[in-house]
Amino acid sequence: MTTLKACKNCxxxxxxxxxxPYCGGELTTNWKGLAIIINPEQxxxxKLLGVSSPGKYAIRIGK
Ligand SMILES: [Zn+2]
Structure with missing residues (x-):
């Protein structure tokens, strides 16, 4: 099983x-909620996450 990580920065x-690989930020396994953004403008x-390009994002990043 692969453990997905989320970038603390983006x-x-x-x-x-x-x-x-996108911003060089630190990764964490402590995240919750997967959001798949297909149309950032819509x-x-x-908007809530402040992202402008399509992709998979974590909704909440733990400390
Ligand atoms: Zn990043």
């Missing part, structure tokens, strides 16, 4: 690696 879900969740 909230992207990252399947492997130690650093976020998505309330995207």
């Amino acid at each position: 909230k992207r879900i990252v399947e492997k690696g130690r650093k976020c 998505s309330e969740i995207a």
Whole structure:
């Protein structure tokens, strides 16, 4: 089983690696709620998360 990680900085879900391939931020396994953003401009969740590109994001990142 793969443990998905989320970037603490941009909230992207990252399947492997130690650093976020999008922004180089630190990854954590302590996150909740997977949001799949397809149309950032039409998505309330995207606005809430402050993201502008499609992808998978964590809704909440733990400390
Ligand atoms: Zn990132």
